[in-house]
Amino acid sequence: MAARHKSVETKYMEDRDAVLRGLRGLDRRTFLKVLAATTGAVMAKSLMPPHSFQLVEVANAAPDKTASAAGMAGAPPFTFAYISDTHLYERTLNQRFVRGAVKAVDDVNALDPQPDFVLFGGDLAQLGRHEELDLGRQILGEVKAPVKMMVGEHDWFYDMGDAWQEMFGPPNYSFDWKGVHVVVLMSVHEKDFWTARKMTPLERMHTVAGLDNGIQSRFEVGDDERKWLSADLANVPHTTPLLVFSHSPLYKYYRNWNFWTDDAEQVQAILKPYRHVTVIHGHTHQMLYNQIGNISFYGMLSTAWPWPYAPTGLPPLTVQMNRADPFDQFDGLGDGRINLRADGLADKIYSLWDRNPVTVKADYLVSHGKIARPPAPQFASY
Amino acid sequence: MTRRSIALATAAGCAAIFAAVAHAPRLRAQQAPPLPVHQVPDAKNGGTVVMLCDGKTSVEVKGLKPGESMTHAQAVEVTRELMVQWQREHPDEKWQMAQAGQSSQTVPAPPAGPSASLAAGAIVIGVKPQPKGTQQGDTYASFTDRDYKVWKNETDNFVAEGKRIFHDSKELGGTIGVSCDMCHPDGSNTHPETYPKYQVQLQRVALLRDMIDWCIENPVKGKALDPNDPKLRALEAYILAQRKGVPLAYGKH
Numbered sequence: 001m002a003a004r005h006k007s008v009e010t011k012y013m014e015d016r017d018a019v020l021r022g023l024r025g026l027d028r029r030t031f032l033k034v035l036a037a038t039t040g041a042v043m044a045k046s047l048m049p050p051h052s053f054q055l056v057e058v059a060n061a062a063p064d065k066t067a068s069a070a071g072m073a074g075a076p077p078f079t080f081a082y083i084s085d086t087h088l089y090e091r092t093l094n095q096r097f098v099r100g101a102v103k104a105v106d107d108v109n110a111l112d113p114q115p116d117f118v119l120f121g122g123d124l125a126q127l128g129r130h131e132e133l134d135l136g137r138q139i140l141g142e143v144k145a146p147v148k149m150m151v152g153e154h155d156w157f158y159d160m161g162d163a164w165q166e167m168f169g170p171p172n173y174s175f176d177w178k179g180v181h182v183v184v185l186m187s188v189h190e191k192d193f194w195t196a197r198k199m200t201p202l203e204r205m206h207t208v209a210g211l212d213n214g215i216q217s218r219f220e221v222g223d224d225e226r227k228w229l230s231a232d233l234a235n236v237p238h239t240t241p242l243l244v245f246s247h248s249p250l251y252k253y254y255r256n257w258n259f260w261t262d263d264a265e266q267v268q269a270i271l272k273p274y275r276h277v278t279v280i281h282g283h284t285h286q287m288l289y290n291q292i293g294n295i296s297f298y299g300m301l302s303t304a305w306p307w308p309y310a311p312t313g314l315p316p317l318t319v320q321m322n323r324a325d326p327f328d329q330f331d332g333l334g335d336g337r338i339n340l341r342a343d344g345l346a347d348k349i350y351s352l353w354d355r356n357p358v359t360v361k362a363d364y365l366v367s368h369g370k371i372a373r374p375p376a377p378q379f380a381s382y
Numbered sequence: 383m384t385r386r387s388i389a390l391a392t393a394a395g396c397a398a399i400f401a402a403v404a405h406a407p408r409l410r411a412q413q414a415p416p417l418p419v420h421q422v423p424d425a426k427n428g429g430t431v432v433m434l435c436d437g438k439t440s441v442e443v444k445g446l447k448p449g450e451s452m453t454h455a456q457a458v459e460v461t462r463e464l465m466v467q468w469q470r471e472h473p474d475e476k477w478q479m480a481q482a483g484q485s486s487q488t489v490p491a492p493p494a495g496p497s498a499s500l501a502a503g504a505i506v507i508g509v510k511p512q513p514k515g516t517q518q519g520d521t522y523a524s525f526t527d528r529d530y531k532v533w534k535n536e537t538d539n540f541v542a543e544g545k546r547i548f549h550d551s552k553e554l555g556g557t558i559g560v561s562c563d564m565c566h567p568d569g570s571n572t573h574p575e576t577y578p579k580y581q582v583q584l585q586r587v588a589l590l591r592d593m594i595d596w597c598i599e600n601p602v603k604g605k606a607l608d609p610n611d612p613k614l615r616a617l618e619a620y621i622l623a624q625r626k627g628v629p630l631a632y633g634k635h
Binding site (some may be wrong): 089093094095096126210211212213256257305306307308310311323325326327329379381382 | 549558559560563564565566567568570571573576583596597600601603635
């Protein structure tokens with residue numbers, strides 16, 4: 001097919017590459033101007049569907065100012081950024097996912113002011129191999145702000161977390177940051193499905209890596225870690241805002257794809273006494289948010305590929321993002337920021353690549369959708 | 383004394399005599415009496431003799447050395463030949479297919495696999511009783527429940543093969559470890575019911591297979607499959623099967 005039909009995406013990328021090849025020496029500001037100009041030129045030739053090309057770098061130049069202007073009443077105690085679900089293979093095998101991860105690192109390094117820290121949301125590797133994790137460590141090593149690591153199932157089930165822990169330390173930990181208590185969980189434990197089936201480590205990893213592979217168990221935080229969480233929170237006053245990071249959503253969205261944590265209700269019960277709790281999770285590769293009682297949930301974007309919305313179970317508060325354009329590698333992907341407000345609530349900015357960023361305000365979630373509803377998609381899921 | 387009781391008695395004797403060897407007698411006692419073995423005549427022309435389950439009818443497969451497997455085509459031919467021979471020797475007997483859910487039939491179905499048996503053409507299909515008040519039977523009316531089961535089985539196998547390929551980067555000819563399921567778990571977001579439609583990025587009307595090929599060439603980084611490639615056909619089958627019951631909406635964006 002390629003010989004006869006060159007896709008618009010390919011034509012566009014070729015045009016764009018030709019224009020940009022000579023411009024690498026420019027400073028960033030000038031570079032962005034040129035990039036915006038080339039985008040205009042390409043759109044004038046009607047090569048791209050108009051909805052699919054919005055330079056996030058250009059859009060990003062403004063929001064810091066608007067965010068601080070809007071938040072003057074209660075200046076945000078801090079902002080952190082995230083990068084998640086890079087799913088890196090070895091460098092020699094796959095450049096596509098490397099490009100996504102590097103692009104996200106460029107994004108967060110370009111933030112001005114810089115975030116307090118950058119959360120990595122898990123699934124650094126695709127198949128948990130040492131080489132993959134090491135490549136991820138090198139790429140994240142370029143991040144200027146401090147990086148807080150979280151583990152995902154793709155990092156874990158080849159060697160049950162050995163390489164990851166050797167590189168990044170314990171998978172669950174907590175720290176205090178500017179009056180907020182931050183907890184990082186390892187939420188993707190699975191009950192043993194592999195021993196009885198006599199699986200090799202790689203077979204086990206491939207099984208877990210298959211989202212629709214029903215052989216695997218459901219994710220869980222597990223008894224031990226829930227005990228650890230209770231003990232960790234024992235001396236944290238209930239008025240302290242909590243920020244919890246988990247790879248899987250700490251609620252039940254869609255069981256067949258492990259968009260799910262089996263002991264979610266038990267974890268939620270531990271978090272219930274706190275006035276404001278924000279859970280930031282990876283794994284679902286889509287704009288996704290939810291409110292259960294006192295807990296606001298935000299899903300993170302991936303840098304590797306977007307997942308479709310599951311056929312059932314989508315939280316009613318989630319406004320779907322526009323369908324991703326498969327012809328654009330970066331569409332539906334991105335990174336983002338979270339503004340921790342003085343009142344202990346958190347606003348989330350989805351920095352979608354090739355699209356305008358979308359801000360989801362905590363007011364939308366805690367009001368159960370009564371105010372500040374994010375814009376509706378033009379093209380929802382099929 | 384039956385063969386089994388001899389074995390048991392022998393085992394008891396062993397246990398008494400060799401009490402120190404704890405496991406050996408138990409192993410003997412667990413052994414079932416051997417099943418009758420058909421005596422297959424020697425090959426006359428250097429091939430391999432294959433025998434029917436009656437223990438009498440046999441043919442020699444020329445050129446097939448001991449330990450070698452027949453091709454599917456050879457196997458079909460051999461089973462056909464065996465049934466023809468059996469029918470020649472039993473002109474008054476008629477095979478009748480066992481129908482699912484009808485235990486009253488006394489003549490069992492032949493043990494060979496459904497594909498081989500059908501291909502052999504040696505089976506007189508049981509005539510489906512015609513319900514009162516319906517039209518006289520034609521081609522479709524003569525099919526039995528067993529036929530439907532065979533067809534469903536064949537179709538499901540085809541779909542399962544598509545599912546396997548869909549989930550396997552190497553089978554897709556991918557070079558960067560990417561397989562279809564990574565973006566389309568359970569075939570989701572493939573919306574086969576919306577094709578054919580004008581695919582703006584390709585600037586032409588596309589069929590589902592065009593999009594499958596596009597994905598194989600681009601995100602998967604493999605080579606586009608020929609429309610008649612069994613893999614492409616199986617992938618189409620899997621994707622369509624995942625959307626069973628969704629109304630057709632060709633041209634939908």
